[in-house]
Amino acid sequence: MTPDWVKDAVFYQIFPDRFYIGQGPAGQPAPVQSAFEAWEAPPTLRGFKGGNLWGVIEKLDYIKQQGFNALYFCPIFASTANHRYHTSDYFQVDPILGGNEALRCLVEEAHRRDMRVVLDGVFNHCGRAHFAFQHIMENEAASPYLDWFHIYKFPLNAYSKHPNYAAWWNNPELPKFNTANPECREYLLSVAEYWLQYGIDGWRLDVPNEIDDDDFWREFRRRVKARNPEAYIVGEIWDDASRWLQGDQFDAVMNYPLGRAILGFVGADALDKDLAAKSGLGRLESLGAMACHHRLEDLFRRYDWEIVTAQMNIMTSHDTPRIFSILRGQTERVRLAFAMLFTLPGAPTVYYGDEIGMAGGHDPDNRRGMIWDESRWHKSIQQIIQQMSALRRSLPALRRGRYQYLYAQDGHLAFARTLEQSSVVVTINASPEPWRVNIPLHGVWPRGGQAVDLLSGKSGRCAG
Amino acid sequence: MTPDWVKDAVFYQIFPDRFYIGQGPAGQPAPVQSAFEAWEAPPTLRGFKGGNLWGVIEKLDYIKQQGFNALYFCPIFASTANHRYHTSDYFQVDPILGGNEALRCLVEEAHRRDMRVVLDGVFNHCGRAHFAFQHIMENEAASPYLDWFHIYKFPLNAYSKHPNYAAWWNNPELPKFNTANPECREYLLSVAEYWLQYGIDGWRLDVPNEIDDDDFWREFRRRVKARNPEAYIVGEIWDDASRWLQGDQFDAVMNYPLGRAILGFVGADALDKDLAAKSGLGRLESLGAMACHHRLEDLFRRYDWEIVTAQMNIMTSHDTPRIFSILRGQTERVRLAFAMLFTLPGAPTVYYGDEIGMAGGHDPDNRRGMIWDESRWHKSIQQIIQQMSALRRSLPALRRGRYQYLYAQDGHLAFARTLEQSSVVVTINASPEPWRVNIPLHGVWPRGGQAVDLLSGKSGRCAG
Numbered sequence: 001m002t003p004d005w006v007k008d009a010v011f012y013q014i015f016p017d018r019f020y021i022g023q024g025p026a027g028q029p030a031p032v033q034s035a036f037e038a039w040e041a042p043p044t045l046r047g048f049k050g051g052n053l054w055g056v057i058e059k060l061d062y063i064k065q066q067g068f069n070a071l072y073f074c075p076i077f078a079s080t081a082n083h084r085y086h087t088s089d090y091f092q093v094d095p096i097l098g099g100n101e102a103l104r105c106l107v108e109e110a111h112r113r114d115m116r117v118v119l120d121g122v123f124n125h126c127g128r129a130h131f132a133f134q135h136i137m138e139n140e141a142a143s144p145y146l147d148w149f150h151i152y153k154f155p156l157n158a159y160s161k162h163p164n165y166a167a168w169w170n171n172p173e174l175p176k177f178n179t180a181n182p183e184c185r186e187y188l189l190s191v192a193e194y195w196l197q198y199g200i201d202g203w204r205l206d207v208p209n210e211i212d213d214d215d216f217w218r219e220f221r222r223r224v225k226a227r228n229p230e231a232y233i234v235g236e237i238w239d240d241a242s243r244w245l246q247g248d249q250f251d252a253v254m255n256y257p258l259g260r261a262i263l264g265f266v267g268a269d270a271l272d273k274d275l276a277a278k279s280g281l282g283r284l285e286s287l288g289a290m291a292c293h294h295r296l297e298d299l300f301r302r303y304d305w306e307i308v309t310a311q312m313n314i315m316t317s318h319d320t321p322r323i324f325s326i327l328r329g330q331t332e333r334v335r336l337a338f339a340m341l342f343t344l345p346g347a348p349t350v351y352y353g354d355e356i357g358m359a360g361g362h363d364p365d366n367r368r369g370m371i372w373d374e375s376r377w378h379k380s381i382q383q384i385i386q387q388m389s390a391l392r393r394s395l396p397a398l399r400r401g402r403y404q405y406l407y408a409q410d411g412h413l414a415f416a417r418t419l420e421q422s423s424v425v426v427t428i429n430a431s432p433e434p435w436r437v438n439i440p441l442h443g444v445w446p447r448g449g450q451a452v453d454l455l456s457g458k459s460g461r462c463a464g
Numbered sequence: 465m466t467p468d469w470v471k472d473a474v475f476y477q478i479f480p481d482r483f484y485i486g487q488g489p490a491g492q493p494a495p496v497q498s499a500f501e502a503w504e505a506p507p508t509l510r511g512f513k514g515g516n517l518w519g520v521i522e523k524l525d526y527i528k529q530q531g532f533n534a535l536y537f538c539p540i541f542a543s544t545a546n547h548r549y550h551t552s553d554y555f556q557v558d559p560i561l562g563g564n565e566a567l568r569c570l571v572e573e574a575h576r577r578d579m580r581v582v583l584d585g586v587f588n589h590c591g592r593a594h595f596a597f598q599h600i601m602e603n604e605a606a607s608p609y610l611d612w613f614h615i616y617k618f619p620l621n622a623y624s625k626h627p628n629y630a631a632w633w634n635n636p637e638l639p640k641f642n643t644a645n646p647e648c649r650e651y652l653l654s655v656a657e658y659w660l661q662y663g664i665d666g667w668r669l670d671v672p673n674e675i676d677d678d679d680f681w682r683e684f685r686r687r688v689k690a691r692n693p694e695a696y697i698v699g700e701i702w703d704d705a706s707r708w709l710q711g712d713q714f715d716a717v718m719n720y721p722l723g724r725a726i727l728g729f730v731g732a733d734a735l736d737k738d739l740a741a742k743s744g745l746g747r748l749e750s751l752g753a754m755a756c757h758h759r760l761e762d763l764f765r766r767y768d769w770e771i772v773t774a775q776m777n778i779m780t781s782h783d784t785p786r787i788f789s790i791l792r793g794q795t796e797r798v799r800l801a802f803a804m805l806f807t808l809p810g811a812p813t814v815y816y817g818d819e820i821g822m823a824g825g826h827d828p829d830n831r832r833g834m835i836w837d838e839s840r841w842h843k844s845i846q847q848i849i850q851q852m853s854a855l856r857r858s859l860p861a862l863r864r865g866r867y868q869y870l871y872a873q874d875g876h877l878a879f880a881r882t883l884e885q886s887s888v889v890v891t892i893n894a895s896p897e898p899w900r901v902n903i904p905l906h907g908v909w910p911r912g913g914q915a916v917d918l919l920s921g922k923s924g925r926c927a928g
Contacts, residue, residue, distance in 0.1 A: 035608035036608055046606040046607075047603075047606045048603075048606065048607070050608070080595075080602035081602065086602070089595065091556070092556075095595075127598075128598075129598030131553065131593065134592075134593030137623070138591075138593070139511075139544065140510070144499035144512050145499075146499065159623065173602070
């Protein structure tokens with residue numbers, strides 16, 4: 001079984017350094033504001049803008065108003081990188097973010113608003129500033145942590161281009177843990193357990209496929225679920241994830257394939273394929289309705305339905321260009337992509353700023369400071385997200401209903417979401433011209449029944 | 465005012481990696497025993513033996529039985545060095561030592577036995593593995609921590625011999641903090657406050673003279689005393705400490721000058737001066753009784769009496785060769801030196817293992833694994849410490865009484881400790897021959913009064 005709450009979740013993904021600078025309590029021993037890069041300046045690979053968790057707390061009401069009830073955070077633990085994937089301390093929330101106290105407060109404030117909090121767990125590798133790795137830097141073979149990594153030779157050349165130890169993508173900044181070492185393994189698993197004590201609702205797992213050890217993830221699951229049976233375990237797997245979705249490892253994965261199908265269909269000729277290709281999205285294909293349907297149906301059949309309705313459905317993230325830029329600023333297409341995302345099984349996930357149509361190219365440009373000047377917001381995008389989220393909230397069939405194919409031709413796709421006696425028909429017109437909908441209903445609605453267009457409120461009648 | 469409890473304290477100094485390996489609770493994610501250097505093997509500069517705070521807890525009863533009621537620990541925070549002066553995280557007790565939980569338990573168990581706990585505070589510099597320094601290593605000028613250190617140039621060459629940033633004794637392993645930066649200052653002061661929450665009874669300050677800023681230490685004092693007015697603040701100042709002992713900075717200092725006077729007098733011709741000279745003790749001088757007395761009297765007059773009775777009187781430590789070796793294994797002299805230490809104003813301090821006559825030369829040889837095989841103990845040394853500690857406990861004059869000169873000639877020194885109506889006469893014979901004591905009492909005892917030798921129990925009568 002997957003956590004029930006995820007089936008009702010709408011995720012908002014936050015890149016903490018770039019969301020909002022909150023004040024927090026006085027006397028926090030962190031760097032002062034003047035030490036940070038200007039909020040509006042183009043992001044740099046190494047610069048910090050100083051967003052923090054106090055800022056997220058201040059904006060929780062904003063987030064809720066946009067229709068989100070779950071937060072998925074990029075890493076928040078102490079790190080030497082602005083994206084915080086270079087973990088230096090797994091037991092400390094980064095001081096710049098406000099430290100552990102800020103997380104405790106954030107979880108409390110989120111839960112008070114019926115919002116969930118999922119953290120990013122980076123267990124394959126750490127930053128070279130990590131305590132155990134630095135221990136080996138200093139003590140070499142005399143370090144009792146020697147076996148926590150895969151060391152080939154001394155002295156370690158951690159600050160040159162060619163690491164003499166196993167590192168993620170051979171990047172010396174990211175030494176790979178030896179998860180076969182029992183103490184190292186216990187250390188990582190204790191991190192997973194530790195933060196559950198703070199009340200977090202789940203772990204998004206960074207590159208979990210690189211820990212090529214199903215037993216590791218099985219134990220991870222057992223220990224996480226023992227502390228919180230409703231905790232969500234979602235892996236960053238970009239393609240087929242069957243190996244991890246047998247019920248004994250992850251609850252779900254980041255469903256980029258679904259996102260690619262939506263973008264391919266809705267984006268069609270407008271797609272900036274070169275831009276997308278620089279990221280993990282790979283080269284997007286323009287898809288007709290039938291091709292899109294096939295991809296969706298394949299995804300829905302490949303995994304258990306329990307998993308399908310708990311997938312983290314995602315189009316764009318901190319790892320991809322922004323949807324506004326991929327769709328070349330065509331607001332109508334962005335609106336349609338989000339509308340479609342909210343009608344499919346699985347939890348819709350929106351990257352901060354995408355809801356207001358922020359532009360952003362390849363990393364680090366996709367990590368600009370959130371725009372808080374409302375005059376610069378694309379309010380029509382915001383509105384469709386709010387509207388679709390409200391629809392999803394009011395119609396259980398959109399969250400838990402089966403996916404039923406109705407019609408697919410060129411830029412026209414129609415399907416139903418059916419739960420018990422209730423069916424919602426979804427029609428998507430990805431073509432630039434109006435579509436006078438004329439589709440077979442295959443019995444999802446009774447002949448002569450009245451139909452209401454849920455977006456416009458107009459009504460019609462099902463033909464006999 | 466200085467803390468009252470220090471005047472009654474007898475300190476035991478512990479080098480945590482070398483004292484005892486306790487088991488602690490199950491499931492601690494720390495390196496396994498097999499990863500450590502053998503306990504009995506000669507210590508190396510970089511090796512770890514795996515002693516921990518759980519081990520200290522197990523041995524608290526032993527320590528108490530030896531006559532100690534206060535513990536002074538070498539650093540215990542997360543570090544890349546076995547001596548832990550290279551701090552990598554000021555908010556974490558080193559995982560190898562048992563982590564924060566072990567300290568919490570230790571303080572509780574110590575207090576239950578009426579024992580105090582003083583920690584070593586290293587605020588002048590950190591280890592190069594420290595989070596903020598590593599942050600600059602990675603992000604250079606883009607790091608908001610840039611001003612927390614004194615950086616001269618990029619890229620930082622932290623792993624070469626010649627650091628391009630301020631470092632303690634130009635040692636690249638130890639970047640010096642910029643305590644003039646308000647956030648860095650606040651960070652360090654918050655560390656001092658943080659651990660007081662764990663119930664610790666004071667801070668021993670490492671090389672505090674190198675933070676050449678009296679206001680820093682004044683604020684340090686204000687904030688520490690605000691949280692615990694009875695907290696002990698004792699600086700590592702090897703020579704004249706008047707600057708810091710005006711009442712607004714430290715309570716006291718590590719009184720090595722007193723230790724040198726005792727060693728010079730008791731050790732006389734037996735001193736291994738070459739050995740001592742390699743350490744901070746410098747070249748010891750053989751002293752006659754009068755020279756020793758002059759040194760002592762100078763120390764007692766130089767500072768306020770409140771301070772004198774709260775000094776941390778120390779002969780040897782992790783920074784010096786062991787007393788057994790300085791006195792070339794002459795057990796009688798070692799016994800006499802300790803006996804004298806316990807009769808002077810100020811808190812006697814004994815380095816772990818010195819109470820059983822462990823040998824040890826220059827660092828790292830002075831940091832051998834504690835000997836727990838009783839058959840190898842020099843029990844006569846242990847006995848004199850127990851006996852003298854008991855005497856000191858039963859005679860308030862030995863703790864708070866004035867120092868009064870009586871007699872000094874060659875190897876013979878006599879003085880009285882006088883508190884209100886009570887006087888204790890101390891006679892010290894540092895010569896190899898018996899001394900038939902014949903000294904003027906200058907009225908400290910009434911004529912014809914009965915005198916009892918507190919060590920032998922024999923009695924005599926004061927001549928008219």
